[in-house]
Amino acid sequence: MADEDDTRQQGVEFGAFGDRMDSFDYPIDHDTLVDDHGDAEIGLPDGSTRLAELLAPLQDEDQTYQDAEELETMVLNMVGDDAVGREGYSDRGTSTEPDSGDDQSL
Numbered sequence: 001m002a003d004e005d006d007t008r009q010q011g012v013e014f015g016a017f018g019d020r021m022d023s024f025d026y027p028i029d030h031d032t033l034v035d036d037h038g039d040a041e042i043g044l045p046d047g048s049t050r051l052a053e054l055l056a057p058l059q060d061e062d063q064t065y066q067d068a069e070e071l072e073t074m075v076l077n078m079v080g081d082d083a084v085g086r087e088g089y090s091d092r093g094t095s096t097e098p099d100s101g102d103d104q105s106l
Contacts, residue, residue, distance in 0.1 A: 012079055013043025014072070017051065021068040030055070030063035033071070044079060054078050 014021070017040035024033075038052030055078060065071040 011045055012076060015041060015043055017042065021071055027064045027066050030058065042075065
């Protein structure tokens with residue numbers, strides 16, 4: 001079984017679905033993907049969503065995924081801000097204000 005870190009990409013936890021993506025018969029059209037795998041859970045920092053819900057806003061009825069990488073990229077594109085942790089959070093120190101300008105770099 002894959003380690004959770006191995007199935008997490010840019011804040012998205014692919015989980016068991018990520019393990020299965022490589023074994024799909026590609027190219028796979030959007031309708032077949034949703035019919036066969038739409039109930040797969042995709043983990044996000046604040047919970048999870050089903051693959052069918054995540055891909056529902058797609059308007060292209062002829063969408064076809066050529067390989068697992070293309071499908072993964074589409075999922076990452078569709079989650080957008082949902083995969084981002086706390087908005088405005090930074091682990092780069094306590095202040096987000098620019099330095100006072102007293103120190104000058106050459």
